[in-house]
Amino acid sequence: MRIADLDGKRVAIWGFGREGRAAITAIRSRLPQLSLTLFCGEAETAAASAFDPLLVVRAQEPDAIALSSFDVVVKSPGISAYKPALVAAQEAGVRVTSGTALWFAERPDARVVAITGTKGKSTTTALLAHLARSLGVRTALAGNIGMPLLELVDASAELWAIEFSSFQTGEAGPVELGVITSLYEEHLDWHGSRERYIADKLKLADASRQLLVNAGQPYLLERTALHPRRRLFGQVEGWHVAGGFVRRGAQPVFDISRLRAPGEHNALNACAALTALDIMGFDALAAAEALASFRPLPHRLQPLGERDGFAWINDSIATTPQATLAALGSLAGKQVTVIVGGHDRGLDWHDFVAAMKAHAPHAIVAQGANGPRIAKALRDAGVAVEEADTLAAAAQRARVITPAGGTILLSPGAPSFDQFHDYAERGRRFAELAGFDGHDITGIDGMGVH
Template identity: 50%
Template sequence: MRISQLEGRRVALWGWGREGRAAWRALRARESGEARPLTVFCLAEEAAEIRMLDDPALSPETEVTAERLSAFDIVIKSPGISPYRPEALAAAERGTRFIGGTALWFAEHAGDAGIAAGTICVTGTKGKSTTTALLAHLLRAAGHRTALAGNIGLPLLEVLDPQLLPEFWAIELSSYQTRDVADSGARPDIAVALNVFPEHLDWHGSQARYVADKLALVTAARPRIAVLNAADPQLAALALPASEVRWFNRADGWHLRGDDLYRGERLVLDTTTVPLPGRHNRGNLCAVLTAIEAAGIDAAPLAAAAQSFRPLPNRLQRLGERDGIVYVNDSISTTPHASLAALDCFRSQRVAILLGGHDRGLDWTEFAARMRERAPAAVVTMGANGPRIHALLAPLAQSAGFALAQAQNMETAMARAKELLDGPGVILLSPGAPSFGAYRDYVARGRHFAALAGFDLAAISSIPGLGIA
């Protein structure tokens, strides 16, 4: 659905975060006459902010019910709001259509055969932000004007009408947004799927629905070319008759042998010099180079440009050292799989890991099993699911040789981690759980961790390369 098709319809916004504000600005920017009435379903503190805006046709409401939602033809919702909530499902049954800003953007950019030209979309349970930023970095290194936007921190609707169009759009999409692309009626030019692990089950309602929504980017959205990870069993089993498929992590394409990067049988680069934390992130360089080839660009000469890539904040971010302790901020880690990957990056060092946050009911048994094989020096649990993780690990601590403690909050967790390390080592914030409840988002959690460790927030918080360059 294009923005012009909203004319004459009853429209509401649901959510007043950055995505909601971007949708409001985009709708107003495309209006040619009098401002259409818009209702915003939002929090009480946001309602006060909205009333102070110079927009009398914008009306905030703080109570969201099926009855109120069903009063509108179209509800443009923010990504964090699940369409599977009971009030949304009830309103949808009565005819209300729920869409996201991502769907509006793609509909506006549909060209020949419905393909949004130059779009390279990236999704995956872990690694998608770094992969998307690295993609933009290498495309720019090749001299191509490229936009870096999406879930990484710049809503697509904020770059709806740029003064100078980029050649390529490097777009990160979460599982909250991938279905929007399919619903937009537009097709991505290239879609990259990195991996699929259980996550966001509270938003999606079940693991099966999470997988279906996540993979909608390469199934229902029918990209011109799908770039898939041959090492992921669920991706390897996909049949995509509407798309050409390019594989990475396969011997006939881009893949790693140890730390060496290969294109087929050709050795291209020793990745130990690339500033990508963890072998899994260096492996995603294979995804980026495969996507660049899919865009018709010779990728091999660009591989070396990855050495000048600047790692993103909150993603295995080495903040620095204090009194012999290295602090690593991996606040974006929201699954046990991500925490295990983080631990693998520091396997040769003494590590105290901080685990826990919002409880989405994810299974931590595989994490516990790995502790039997290769445990860190210490584990400190915190947050709503901290007691559940602690109870699972407690029977293993003595036999596996790691110290275990509980904490009520981040301050206490860091103090306990220092005590348990009792000397040099690494304090790793890789919670394996969302930040909801204790923090506004994972960024606020990472900033709190950095502040408690004594680091300059301004120096470690910015995402390089956002926007068009």
């Protein structure tokens, strides 16, 4: 469905975040007289009316009856596709679409690399754009990383590096190349079950003419084995990490100690981006040197600097236990106090506990809503752990128990919603607790077309 196909239809926008605003703007630019109804939160009504005075603003969570009075509903990604009201409306004949789906309909000829994964997707997407631009390729960086596609509906680019969350993968395509960096359980509240989360994530494979996946993930390899044009990164025949280098086959290409984004998992993200460049027909070998100038993304193993004799690292975006393990792995050999815990989404911490039992960092501080559950699991396994009610209390406790010259790492392994609006607000607050300006750490370089 293209935007022009909305003409004469009864259209509702559900959600007034950045995606919702982008949808309103794009539709208005092509269909200025089309009547649009917005479903949003009560606190957003004044801002919505000011944003577009022609909007019919309804401050409510719509039920199936409300939705069924429309021909088309354009929903934001955070609105679960499995909400009963939405499912019932679709069964009644309502067409449900999204900004992502509308963009693909408008831009069928765009050369798209669509990147998803439980972890690594944002860094890989940004790396791809950074490396392509180092070759002089006009590249768009957009999607779940922070810029809705409809904000760029009229832009032109030689290459589109687009990040997709699991909420969006079913709305993509077709795409020239799909990339899946990793696959663990996450966002079970949106998807409803682990099986549905995995199935939704793998919808990107169905939409991709070519597919690139992580050779180090057996389950991912098994689930994508039947794709007719599957390629792998992280295997010795191609781009992989070994002996402290990013390598292309046997050839050492880039010393990973030069990466500003620490950790072998970030070097593996670089391998994914370099392989994607190769597949798309660009000179990845020539681009590899630009890895040295790539700035780590905010809240993703982001070194904040030193304060009061400690190194502070913000990994607030780590919302699964596996992500926390990856963060700790990147800091092996350092005296690390890790702060874990947050909103309890019911994820399994068994692997984390087992890893801590085998090789724990200097100290662990569990905080937030699921802090007590994590702490109990660790203590039951014989692992020492400290507890704190809040992030502020955890940071203060970390100052006391971390030796001079040590590292204080925020890598929660859980969402932020028990104390904060999102992971970014949590990361900014952590920076402030450490003595840094929280507003200095928020920007992602190169968003849009460059």
